[in-house]
Amino acid sequence: MIQKKDNSRPSKENKDEKKTSYTSRTGKPSRTSRPSDTRASRSTRPAGRKPAAPQKPRDGQRDRSGAKPSSKHAEGAIRLNKYIAHAGICSRREADELIAAGSVKVNGKVVTEMGYQVMPGDEVQYGGEKLRSERLRYFLLNKPKGFITTTDDPQERRTVMMLMDGCCAERIYPVGRLDRATTGLLLFTNDGELAKRLTHPSTQVYKIYQVELNKPVTKEDMKRLLEGIELEDGPMHVDDIQYAAVGKTIDKRIVGVELHSGRNRIVRRLFEALGYEVHKLDRTTFAGLTKKDLPRGRWRELTEKEVGFLKMI
Numbered sequence: 001m002i003q004k005k006d007n008s009r010p011s012k013e014n015k016d017e018k019k020t021s022y023t024s025r026t027g028k029p030s031r032t033s034r035p036s037d038t039r040a041s042r043s044t045r046p047a048g049r050k051p052a053a054p055q056k057p058r059d060g061q062r063d064r065s066g067a068k069p070s071s072k073h074a075e076g077a078i079r080l081n082k083y084i085a086h087a088g089i090c091s092r093r094e095a096d097e098l099i100a101a102g103s104v105k106v107n108g109k110v111v112t113e114m115g116y117q118v119m120p121g122d123e124v125q126y127g128g129e130k131l132r133s134e135r136l137r138y139f140l141l142n143k144p145k146g147f148i149t150t151t152d153d154p155q156e157r158r159t160v161m162m163l164m165d166g167c168c169a170e171r172i173y174p175v176g177r178l179d180r181a182t183t184g185l186l187l188f189t190n191d192g193e194l195a196k197r198l199t200h201p202s203t204q205v206y207k208i209y210q211v212e213l214n215k216p217v218t219k220e221d222m223k224r225l226l227e228g229i230e231l232e233d234g235p236m237h238v239d240d241i242q243y244a245a246v247g248k249t250i251d252k253r254i255v256g257v258e259l260h261s262g263r264n265r266i267v268r269r270l271f272e273a274l275g276y277e278v279h280k281l282d283r284t285t286f287a288g289l290t291k292k293d294l295p296r297g298r299w300r301e302l303t304e305k306e307v308g309f310l311k312m313i
Helices: 080-086 092-100 192-199 219-227 266-273 304-312
Strands: 104-106 124-126 129-131 138-143 173-175 183-189 207-213 229-231 234-236 240-246 249-259 278-286 299-301
Touching: 080 092, 080 104, 080 124, 080 192, 092 104, 092 192, 138 304, 173 192, 183 192, 192 304, 207 266, 219 229, 219 240, 229 266, 249 266, 266 278
Parallel strands: 183 278
Antiparallel strands: 104 124, 124 129, 138 183, 138 299, 173 183, 207 249, 207 278, 229 234, 240 249
8 A cells, every 4th residue: 555644543454455665755634733722811800999890690591692591401502503513414614504594493483593402301303303412423444345335225236334333332333435336435424524625625635546457557657646637627647656566566457546536536537538447446545544554445434543643634
């Protein structure tokens, strides 16, 4: 594989897949630095009578912002937009838009107040469906060939959700997609906010694919892929491409490709534009996560460290 930071647990290589290696010319993905914490300076008041303490709202009442007061009765409360995001519907920002549009009900009443606090036992509805704020879960699947990336299929074909059956009680969804013939890493979660960020073009999540072709890839074509070629939906280039080493042998029909694009079938379309036929396509790395200790068709839950890394992207 193109060498990248490995955020999965160390273990033995998977025996049922080819051992390949690549040489990478790219560095680690850039991260947005966080501002350093600062403490606000204390304000001073002129000597004299102390200002009257603000009157606290009675239990059950709301303050001027529309949010429920923070008291012993508010223990376990959660902001409405966060509740909706935890239910896997969308990100918090999108949840704010749903709330402002009057699309959300709490206990049968439409709520449009920003900062509204949902209390334990409250019933939240969107689109006529009751939402459930669930524990956030994150899973990684090594997808086999022949499964489509969807939560439901009217044609009753095999879906990736069948492979995730029984993994948890929460309702999870695939992040992005792999086409039916493509194998490799696929992330699942009910964290709508993280899923939105990882699939948004501006996030530039990097992915590495192992591509097996019908003929050797020429150096000229590798250079063209690095410089960029014109596709029907605009120009596109890869970030890195290298021949694969299977054992001690270099097979020029197999290459490792790194890119950040999330366009549909982008790897296949790039090689087809240059006259190649893709025989096998396997995603070996997604946002720093790899397939170590993950046989084809199996899944595992992400560690806290891996989840933290994803949220830093």
